[in-house]
Amino acid sequence: xxxxxxxxxxxxxxxYYTGITSNLSKRLEEHKAGRYIESYTYKRRPLELVFYAxxxxxxxAIQTEKQIKKWSRAKKEALINGEFDKLPNLAKKxxxx
Numbered sequence: 001x002x003x004x005x006x007x008x009x010x011x012x013x014x015x016y017y018t019g020i021t022s023n024l025s026k027r028l029e030e031h032k033a034g035r036y037i038e039s040y041t042y043k044r045r046p047l048e049l050v051f052y053a054x055x056x057x058x059x060x061a062i063q064t065e066k067q068i069k070k071w072s073r074a075k076k077e078a079l080i081n082g083e084f085d086k087l088p089n090l091a092k093k094x095x096x097x
Contacts, residue, residue, distance in 0.1 A: 004061035007052040011044035
């Protein structure tokens, strides 16, 4: 069974990068080494792996990556910190009163 990984990197400018790969250790080394000059992470090194999840279904991994990329910073940080109970509320739009 081939595994896929969705991962989040914390970048040097305090931003987050979300990606997908079938070989997590290899992909992390590529990010850290700056293998792809056009990559978002190239100018944002050093990088730190702050979250990853394993998937046995590649389509589910792709769907999850796309979903996380749309999330707010607060929601990504709740995921990173394992605060899963906060995720539903962070999805709600905030209205000014």
